[in-house]
Amino acid sequence: EPEVTQTPSHQVTQMGQEVILRCVPISNHLYFYWYRQILGQKVEFLVSFYNNEISEKSEIFDDQFSVERPDGSNFTLKIRSTKLEDSAMYFCASSELKVVTGYTFGSGTRLTVV
């Protein structure tokens, strides 16, 4: 069964450093998303991306965040200057259609900011 692949599975970074989280969505999917889950809290929407541009973003997705699809397969989330409160599990997801039949989530990247 097709999978959404995320790398790395765990990243530790110093506060103030930039991190790039990588995702390879399912190949025929057109819509891509990032969510995050702070330990013990709800999964929260960050951003959706379609046709090489952001479709929608939440209030969490401020200027320190950016997304990119640098080539035909990767979808990245960059956090420019990490803060302690950015420590969370970050999930990438993709879907085939806008009127979805379902989303496929990756297994997540656990980001720890120290």
Add this chain to the structure above:
Amino acid sequence: SQQGEEDPQALSIQEGENATMNCSYKTSINNLQWYRQNSGRGLVHLILIRSNEREKHSGRLRVTLDTSKKSSSLLITASRAADTASYFCATDGTNAGKSTFGDGTTLTVKP
């Protein structure tokens, strides 16, 4: 209460019993999804039910949706120890693709 709230927060049952989890939401939805998450792992999409559907089945899973009550239920029949996980509902409003997740129900199935 917030969009996509599950109850109970925790459920403990014996293997072979049925588990029922409920989800309530506040605003109009396009669809509602249920996910499973094993501790510290990724989200596994279980089932999506559209706002014009009332019931859906997938294997041992049965999901109902009552849009008049703004609620959904997930029934897992003949539970197994491997079903032990957290279960989340998530709703898409008019902006499909921006899912709002609930707090989840932690299910423990004792062998």
